[in-house]
Amino acid sequence: MDTDLISRRLSALAHDHRVPGAQLAVSHAGETWHREVNLTPGAAVPIGSITKTCTATVAMALVSDGDLELDAPLGDHLPEAPDALTLRHLLSHTGGLPSDQEDVRATSLRRYVRETVRSLDPLHRPGAGFSYSNIGYVLVGHLIEIATGMTWWEAMEEVLLRPLGLRAHFTVGRDTDRSIASGHAVNAATGRVVPVRQSLAVVDAPAGALAASASDLVAFGRMLAGGEPHLVSASDLALMRTPVDDAEPFGMADGWGLGLALYERDGSTWVGHDGTADGTSCHLRIDPESGTVVALTTTGSTGFALWRDLVGDLSDAGLPVADYDPLRGMALPIPPPRDCAGHFRNGDTEYRVRPAGEEVLELTVDGEPFADLSLFDNLVFAMRDSDTGDTSQTGRFLRDPRGGGIEWIQIGGRLARRQVREMA
Template identity: 50%
Template structure:
């Protein structure tokens, strides 16, 4: 690892996947090494160690950390129903807890529906906190809505806006100045995202169109070095302020899905409170991925060795850079945890009988169609290749489709009742719905 040329490796991988700009930060043996490549946008300023990249869903662990700080102070409880601090939610709050929100097991919709039309997080929460699909029981289903509601909880308890809380309570003690893609302007600017179209050989800048109401689930923009500092906070690094107690740090990365019938397939091997868990060769790394409008960012940390790896990119092909980076680091002796359910799926098999149809999670629909010759596809996403165990790939299948979406059908007694695509769970709709 010490002999690895991080700047050269980052440049090679970014160029190979047409990424205009990227950052890589690796913390190992008590020392952080950084590398930068390219430009914020073609013809624009160069990427530096301080360039802020939109984090997308990698914002969620920051929101979870803020909520955990409130729990440490006794202002909220991880397992206490939210009916107390959020009475405006009505009867649904009796079934909601902070732990369920942070672990994506609250049964809320995948998307924060109508957030762009809501005047405030409170107004949105009053209308959208009911379960999207009651009756399934404890199950993982990735939910932006749960983190919008967590942001509302933070604002209600602190009397601050989410932007003020994340900047003043969390980032300022770490000496990090944030940028935001939705919300008030700051002294720091966020880099632009880009869409890479290999077939047309073009790279196009895209605008981030975040809703202020959805800021707690995806509005932060930071650098790879900032992400490393944040992960070191969660490793209990004594050189950083102790914003959370040691027991709380352990609680946040303890697997809440161990033994659950429906876990985070397609996203992680397990899930804590804000952190995804990735297992590799007996080690369990915590981290999170984030995809914005033309950006892809990734963070992993090993609590045993103290190693942290962070990658930020300003292109939709950044996931391919990350996958290649993980493989190259492994060859250099650093086995980074990364969930790859389709790494060795076995030979393709016919799709399960009766899997075609429409499935829904809130307003989100997943429509599986059959072409008459046994071929399956997911509407607006791509072809489905099925493998043993009811799992499937959407898009180009392995081994070439290394960044294909992973999904699975779920059912029993010869009937398919649910579908899970990249962690989002959806229930089958009656025919004609």
């Protein structure tokens, strides 16, 4: 592994993408290496949705101990939960739950579940598809509270962080850490970089409230690869890394296990998760075969683009990390079918698709311009961001297997279901 090349490229990419700070840590061939740009090695950065993998690991530790069951109806513990929903569904985002809910006023997971879950409009029956859901992980967090008798914050520290030898850093809740690194909104067009505050709701903590350094994430990743401490049984760790049937996270990853995304490269499969908080972008990749772990934290909203560029540099330096290629398999452009147009909804979020020419569709989200869509085979589309012009993201339309009409749109792994049929 050419660490000099990696160091140079990390510094150059942080400058090019105007990322204020970054940490890169690697565990490879029995050695651990790290490099920082304008951050100390131990600085805790809000890791966003990588928190979900931590929440899933605590849940799986409880499964290994016999305190929770993967396929028992959630109603055994949560009477408010929809029929047939299980912990396996929640961990793999196959429960059919919406992603988020606006105007959340509850201040505890228990109250949120009691007041909200019964009124959710499901996207599909449990187990019938994949739709990334923060709400699902709020339910997992509350299930952990019921099983342990502790708050999610306490369980995270006692079951996971302390055994790993890591200090707990939370962005929300009673133990909020004010010393965590600040995220920054970066305007790539103007070069303006502005610090931002974390805005996560307290009840969303199990989905995104942790902060950690890249070295912390590497320690976590080594455990998920089978290293010490052995908090989850070997068989349950293998389940976390095994693709779940019907979990197709198009636009996010090549597959999904239990709390872990799957990424394919040259016949090998890596696992991990990406996380975006306010003004931060963080990435964790684990090769279970070799035990190699790579973690990147950044304190800029353009950190995701930095990561995409860095993956190629890591390969050039002798570390071929797997990542998701959103443009893989796109071949022939096609004219949009007439039934692509319409209103689609995921929870409180409304997507509207309408023609913007013979070969282009316009997508708005909650009434605001979001992207232009160019359609390819299999109803997959490339997206051109309305604000930045970025063309690296993809999505797709999905037909109802019973009637054949387009019933869903999937963007960023999230499904939105058709509400009103329109003629193009």
